[in-house]
Amino acid sequence: MTGFWALLGAVAVVAVVGVVLRARNGRVRLAAPRAVVPGAVPPAPVLPGPVRDLLDPAAPVTLVQLSTTFCTTCRQTKALLADLARRTEGLRHVELDVTDLPDVAADLGVLRAPTTLALDPSGAELLRVGGVPKGDTLLAALRPHLPGPIG
Template identity: 45%
Template sequence: MSVTGAIVVVAVLAAATLVGLVLKARAGRVRATTDERTGGWDLAGVTPQPDDRVLLLQLSSPICTPCRQTAAQLTGLSAEHPGLAHVEVDIAERPDTARELNVMRTPTTIAFARDGRELLRVSGVPRRRDLLAALDTELTAPR
C-alpha cells in the first residue's frame, strides 16, 4: 500500500469514528420542542384517562433492538409515576404516524401534554433522569 493510500484509509477511519461519536452523544438526549403540533393522543389512538397528564408516544420498528429497551424503560416509568401514559406505535404497521410526526429514526419518543401539545422528543433510548426532569413541570403542575 502506498503512503497516499494509507493516509486515505486513516482519514476515512478518523471521519467515521468522529461521526459515530457525535451520533452516540446525541442518542437519548431530551430535546424540548417549539413545535405547535397538537393531537398526540389522537395519533396514538388513545383517549387520556382522568389522571393522565403526559403521553409518552414511542415510535418503534420490529427490527429495532434499542426499541425493546426503550419500551421497558417507559413502561416502568409510567407504572412508577402517576400521570404518565406510555403507548408504543409500530411504524411498520402505521407509517402514516411516523410521517405526520416527522420521525426518521427508531426508537423516537415524543411526549405530549394532556391538551395534545408536543413537549419534547428523544431519539434513541431516553436518559431516565433527563426525561423525568424535563417532564417535572408538567407532572407537578396544579390541574
C-alpha cells in the same frame, strides 16, 4: 501512500460520526414554546390519526414510543418507559409500531427508532427523545407537566 491517507481519513470521519451519534442518543429535546396570544384559543396540534387515538385526556403526559419491528433498542426503551409510567402519577406510556406506517413517522419528523414523544392531553408535543432515554433526565424534563411526585 495515497491509499493510506484515504483510509486514515475515512476512519477519522467514521469516528467523528460515531461520537456525534453517541452524544445525541437519549438526549431530551424540548419542544419549541408556542406563542400565546391573550384571549385567543391556541390551535389544536395536528397529529396523525394513529397517534391521536393513543392520547388519554385524563393523563397529563402520554409518552408515545415510536418503534419498528426489528429495532433492538426498542425493547429496552419499552421496559424503561413502562417502569417510569408505572411509578409516576400522571404519566402514561404507549407504543406504536410504525413499521407499516411510514407516513406517520414522516408526518412527525421521526428519523430513527425508537423515538419517544411526550404529549399533553391536547396532543401538543412537550419534548422528544431519539434513542434510549435516560430515565432521570426524562423525568426531570417532565416534572413541570406532572401533578404528583416523580417516581
